Amino acid sequence: MPGELWFGSEASVVRTLLGSCVALTLWHPHRRLGGMCHYLLPGRQRRGGEPLDGRYGDEAVLAMVNLLERHGCRTGELIAHLYGGADTLIESTGLKFDIGERNIERGWTLIDHFAFSVEAVDVGDNVPRTVTLDIATGKVVCRRGRPQLNF
Numbered sequence: 001m002p003g004e005l006w007f008g009s010e011a012s013v014v015r016t017l018l019g020s021c022v023a024l025t026l027w028h029p030h031r032r033l034g035g036m037c038h039y040l041l042p043g044r045q046r047r048g049g050e051p052l053d054g055r056y057g058d059e060a061v062l063a064m065v066n067l068l069e070r071h072g073c074r075t076g077e078l079i080a081h082l083y084g085g086a087d088t089l090i091e092s093t094g095l096k097f098d099i100g101e102r103n104i105e106r107g108w109t110l111i112d113h114f115a116f117s118v119e120a121v122d123v124g125d126n127v128p129r130t131v132t133l134d135i136a137t138g139k140v141v142c143r144r145g146r147p148q149l150n151f
Contacts, residue, residue: 001038002038007068008135009032009033009135024036024060024064028073032135042057042102061114075116078117080111084103129144
């Protein structure tokens with residue numbers, strides 16, 4: 001679900017559905033552990049002492065990195081996949097928030113900041129996506145849905 005992250009080392013399959021949200025998967029090929037976060041917005045001004053909130057990209061990725069580091073992983077050893085960020089708002093409203101685009105930009109910034117190795121990317125456009133991560137193998141599958149109709 002949006003705002004959630006999943007992390008594990010056991011044989012599990014994690015799946016999410018994306019529109020303007022973005023999913024980042026991280027996997028460590030030697031330790032065979034990793035996870036996926038699904039964020040709605042790129043970031044926020046966090047007040048001191050507030051817990052990390054997975055609805056925001058910077059906080060979701062930091063929470064996942066913290067979990068991976070507790071298991072002895074270094075960020076440069078992780079393989080990343082980045083998906084989502086579709087433009088799903090109907091144009092007839094006359095409003096353009098660029099949430100998908102801003103989420104994608106934040107994803108790239110976080111990938112650069114943490115020095116993740118990028119294996120695959122499918123972002124932008126106006127199609128929803130279903131993303132599946134197999135923790136045992138690190139295999140990520142992204143299936144594209146039908147384009148959103150803009151009236």
